[in-house]
Amino acid sequence: MDFLHYLVTSIPFFIRAAAVTVELTATALAMGMVVGLVLALMKISGRRFWRYLADTYITVIRGTPLIVQLFAIYFGLATIVDFGSFWSAAIALAVHNGAYIAEIFRGGIQSIDRGQMEAARSLGMSYGLAMRRVILPQAFKRVVPPLGNQFIIGLKDSSLAAFVTMKELFGVSMQLASTHFAELQFYTIAGLYYLALVVLFTFLVNRLERRLKVES
Amino acid sequence: MSLVKVRNLNKWFGRLHALKDVNLEVREGEVAVLIGASGSGKSTLLRCLNFLEQPEQGQVIFDGKVIDPRQDDLNLLRREVGMVFQHFNLFPHMSVLENIIEAPIMVKKVPREKAIEEALALLHKVGLADKVDAYPCQLSGGQQQRVAIARALAMHPRLMLFDEPTSALDPELVGEVLAVMKQLAREGMTMIVVTHEMGFAREVADRVIFMDEGRIVEEGEPAQVFSRPQKSRTRDFLSRVLWNFT
Helix, strand or coil: CHHHHHHHHCHHHHHHHHHHHHHHHHHHHHHHHHHHHHHHHHHCCCCHHHHHHHHHHHHHHHCCCHHHHHHHHHHHHHHCCCCHHHHHHHHHHHHHHHHHHHHHHHHHHHCCCHHHHHHHHHCCCCHHHHHHHHHHHHHHHHHHHHHHHHHHHHHHHHHHHHHHCCCCHHHHHHHHHHHHCCHHHHHHHHHHHHHHHHHHHHHHHHHHHHHHHHHC | CEEEEEEEEEEEECCEEEEEEEEEEEECCCEEEEECCCCCCHHHHHHHHCCCCCCCEEEEEECCEECCCCCCCHHHHHHHEEEECCCCCCCCCCCHHHHHHHHHHHCCCCCHHHHHHHHHHHHHHCCCHHHCCCCHHHCCHHHHHHHHHHHHHCCCCCEEEEECCCCCCCHHHHHHHHHHHHHHHHCCCEEEEECCCHHHHHHHCCEEEEEECCEEEEEECHHHHHHCCCCHHHHHHHHHHHCCCC
16 A cells, blocks of 8 residues: 555654654744743833833734744845744744743733732842742743643644745655655655644643642 | 831822821831721731832831832832731742742842751741641641741841731631731730731730721720720721620
8 A cells, every 4th residue: 555655664754854843843932932931021011111012023923924924034034144944944933932922921920819929029029039939930830731732833833844945744745745746645644743743742741731730 | 216107108099099198107016906997098008018009109217217119129128027918828839948938048148058947946936847848738728827927037027017817717717827926926026917806906916006098097005995996987997896806
């Protein structure tokens, strides 16, 4: 059977491609978390300027397609700075996911009882110290489920990097599909790899969630 | 010598005038108890003293120094003014010990060993030496509040503010918290206490302050305020609350 033949013989290519996908996604989401945290802190800031700036960022980034942002960075900025395909994709994904992660973090932070900040401040802790030691550790536990969800979206969205020549899962499957004239087979195989990664990731998140629940 | 002094304090929440020209003076070692109906401004006044609320007008003078919230480092003031909250507000992700040593280590840079040593002594004092490694969610309300008192004391404050410390407790747990507060008062701690526990006020307070609609209506020694209130509003209030106690 064609399909099984392709599935088995393509393993070395897809394993390498899956590693690229994971590396790209992990890099992008790590940066996206930083972007998201900074935006979230801006959004709850007392200064109107920071709030407006964060709101504008979130509105623009959520209001435009990821592929447009990716092309703008990879092709559009190429004349000024050439990030290369990996970093273009990583930055685009970080910028894009950062906007969504910001809302997740903001919700998490605001879900912590006001009394926690008051208690910390009443002990002489500065706003920053109270955030870091008291609010964020509690908020982080609460945002694990929605954050995991956003990570899954980010993982699948990383497939768009294929359009800026990245040889990750989708890029490799496009290449193999056209050389072997076997679109159905190779795109199905690519889908299976994504599915496997998402299932594995979901399992890890669930375990983390259970562990955090036991701790508290 | 007055440790804390409030001059012509005014506070608004939007259009609600929560504190109206409040003047107050509390001496070193004194226990002042604020009583009054809900919404009378007691808690707001207390929260203005460590600037959890910012008064719009008036002065707070701590240890002879006028505190300007726009210029002074409020964190320095707050190190000297401990606060105990109605809902305890312990940090749920930290153990009892971590709750107590957090601020001394992070804010005052006390060496960890010394902070732990002091925390253990404080826990012993509030009767919870066996709960060092427990988490807040494993404790009863009364135990949580006693840990919260220990946490505040760990900063060696010169003034302790209590904001309805027993209001969220089951009736049978009120006594253990009041006992710790009484002991603290005996040791000479300067305390300002907002409470509905009239028995505590009568027994422990050096001075009882009755507030109504954002104003201090009457103040004096507990025996005088409770037995011979001068103002009709004080009499009304006391007749309503003491109905349940006497």
